[in-house]
Amino acid sequence: MTDLTNHPHENPGTPFNPDWIDSLRVNKSAIERRTSSLMTRRTVKKEWQSAWHLKAVSCIDLTSLSGDDTPGRVKRLCGKAANPVRPDILEALGASAMGLTTGAVCVYHEMVPTAVAALKGTSVPVAAVSTGFPAGLAPVETRLEEIQRSVAAGASEIDIVITRAHVLTGNWQALYDEVKAFRAASGPARMKSILATGEHGNLAQVAKASMVAMMAGSDFIKTSTGMEGVNATLPVSLVMIRQIRDYFERTGIMVGYKPAGGIKTAKDSLAYLTLIKEELGRDWLDPKWFRFGASSLLGDLERQLEYHAFGRYSANYRHAAG
């Protein structure tokens, strides 16, 4: 079993507090104004940018969630996770000693044992998507069983999906109960709750679902499975992390955030890191509290880092495939 001491489950949750969600209001236009002006208010250049790119690499949940995943493919992915950036680039940047890895590898349950074996001896945890991912409409028993099996197989992080119907019908108690049951089944693993925000009707539902998921004990809240029509966006992220901030202000408990799907460029990643820094603060800029659910992002980050290291833009084939 993977060592959980670095990333223990920490959010004990709270009782269901309807007051915390009844008063929630979200104004879409104002949210969009904030996110659209954010990257005109903040920028990082030169060596600072490289530092931020390294941070982004360390926060990636390097993901493969395809029907055609095979053990060989997953092993290669794990290799990339353990050594995400070519050593000569890190050396040129003076970053060799940091032991850079991605935040985790994220796979389906079937691939957990392969990944755990491949990552043995590294500090990279294995995350398993679970509970009938991506739609979450498998029978309750099998969803709970899936969590337990993945934990037993060595997954130290479980990415659960919620029942969207609870959100769309405003049945917050049912959502709370569901997530709490998943939480209990996750045992010592850190649990990330995928809200599938691309299927919520409005941002107020996103905010309420976020708060309910945290009250029920989620260690992370996560935007998307990557399979919805719309995945992570900055506006949705702003709404979710403001709920994380409120939850922290109310309880003193930190909850992590994971945008997933559609984050492909180094520039995108800087926008998210900036958003986190501005709205949550420096403490959250850590793989313990922030992850990107992404697969192709790493390639662009590595390219940018190589440019900073050597002053030339690289070609994809010069970097190890994941």
Next chain:
Amino acid sequence: MTLMDKLESMEYGPAPENGAKAQAWLAGHGRSFSHYIGGAWQAGTGAVIASHNPANGEKLADIAAASEADIDAAVSAARKAQPGWVALGGHGRARYLYALARLVQKHSRILSVLESLDNGKPIRETRDIDIPLVARHFYHHAGWAQVMDAELPDMEALGVAAQVIPWNFPLLMLAWKIAPAIAAGNTVVIKPAEYTSLSALMFAEICMEAGLPAGVVNVITGKGDSGGMLTGHKGVNKVAFTGSTGVGRIIRKQIAGSGKKLTLELGGKSPYIVFEDADIDSAVEGLVDAIWFNQGQVCCAGSRLLVQEGIEERFMTKVKARMAKLRIGDPLDKCIDIGAIVDPIQRKRIDDMVQAGASEGATVWQPALDMPSTGSFYPPTLISDVGADNICYREEIFGPVLTCMSFRTQKEAVTLANNTRYGLAATIWSESLGRALEVAPALKAGVVWINGTNMFDAAVGFGGMRESGFGREGGMEGMMAYMKPKYEAGLKPSARIALPEAKPAASASGLQAIDKTAKMYIGGKQARPDGGDSLSVLDHSGNVAGLVGDGNYKDIRNAVEAAGKAFGGWAGASQHLRAQILYYIGENLSARAGEFTERLVSLTGASKKAAAQEIEACSDRLFSAAAMADKFEGRIHQPPIRGVALAMNEAIGILAITCPDDNPLLAFVTLTAHAIAMGNTVVALPSERYPLLATDFYQILETSDLPGGVINIVTGKHADLVPPLARHLSVDGIWHFGDPALEQDIEIEAAENMKRTWLAGSKTYDWSPSGTLSARSILNKAVEVKNIWVPYGDSNLPMTGGGY
């Protein structure tokens, strides 16, 4: 600092914009500038002023201080250019405005940098807000030039405009002034503020590059005294000023009686109201745009935070946390929220006011930010524990200083919001459409933003109520401020109707007639004059036709009070109801037409036919006012946001109307009917020569369901009654068609609370319904436009269709 240190700190690091090109431009001019007059640089004959970068105190350049001779030269260049500029036609002017817009875009980077250097504002703002809005303003007004003849066929240019602009948005205010003026066919002499003249001088080069005909735009530089010489210059037809209320007042008094058209965009102390059903985090973030935008040096800054008591504690905790995240420093750093205050003098002024607020008992809080060690910087500041009398709550600070107060109910929020002499802008945060759209019309503000703040667009008028000034910039209203009705040119000089020698009263034969003294009409009741004196009214041949009360300032006081009491109900009444009452007045007048015709004949000596026609015209005007009550409506703007801006025509308030002697009933009926059609309440001084027609008329009003106080009639000598009206601080506007000799004093007194005035200017108007004075042209004077910005949107799923 190694890369690993940077990774640990996760700071942003410096991100300086390159100032080299702007500096090279300054160097290319030898860091010394002349005036731009008649299409060429013209050396000043006055003193020289040094212009500094407030962020580091470095001198940027010397600019010229315009002398009387320089201003003469500029005004005559503009005068000389004006006929040709008009003759060029709408399309011809549109091409030049379009070229200016394009050139502003082409030079946007250097303009942004120069503006930031000169003013101290962050490059992010000049780059993303100021300069794009400048280009947008010229594009929009290129369009107005193009369509003016078709859209505004009855209007024409004023002539030469004198424009004095402030230092807070130097180039943007220049665009707001120049674009509508030249679109309409005026030529301009503009004086930027002495702290920030450089972008205007670069704009002069853009005019040259565009090949703008010489003299259409003239730029003179200098301090306030140069501005005063410009606004006071006899050769200008229009004065437009943006700046403090104090200076606006001085300008208004300076030009009183000159016949110059005037628009003033002045100070503000705008409320920022947060209801408990708001998106609280977004409302906190909105404050950054409201009061920490441009270092708070914004006339419409949301400087008075009003937050509902139930969320106050949580909200203020969030505000402080947000303030602690603001970054203050080098304006050319792209990562900076708050730049430098424009000048150390201004910085000291801000600090003095904050200290004064503290000494009056306010709690002052400032976050522990990394402050630059040199330069003119002031930290974001929160002032709490204040009463409505604290200087920081009451006065415009023009700095990054927010004053906060709580309220309990929506009603109280509105009362507190309106508890100010100003009326520029207001912000409402609430997720309840019903609440927001109920509050917006109740606020005394020319611009209201719902769930957002400091949104601007060239198509949406901007300007104030009360002592925040008058006139609008942007949109149709903004164009109107640089035009006049064509009929004005054809108006004939007014002549007073000579008073005949009084004849002795005829000896009584038969029964003594029952004495009849016309009373005043105040608050819906007939009222005796406070002083207990009467004046006799002579008919055209000198016979005593009757007596009217000889009113004094106390009668004025009573009438204004009655009009004030009636205002809320009348302005809030439906358009339909106001129309119905006006129709009813017309109907009742018609029923007694014979009686009024006879009175006209006997009083004025008019022929029976002419008198009958005049009564008929009165009915016509009443019907017209009634008809337009529900047709003279606002418009819906669709600015480049997902949302709308509702341009609503709102009543001005309490209007004083002094009537001319010619057409004594028709003029009275025409003016009052259109005034009340829009929801104003009126204190009317009827024709001094023939007041009996108006006093007869109140019997019609009494039988027509008109609520008491909507129209009040005070008789007496205008010379006694006009001054107290002009001085009365509850009177919001004056329409003066009486003695022209009173006009200058009216303007001087009106400057105190910035009454809106419509002065006859020694001209005789054609009051007939078919004449030049259309219902629409009167109604334009009876309203002020309030623009209510309503961004919308809720769906998290992609939408298509209208508004997207």
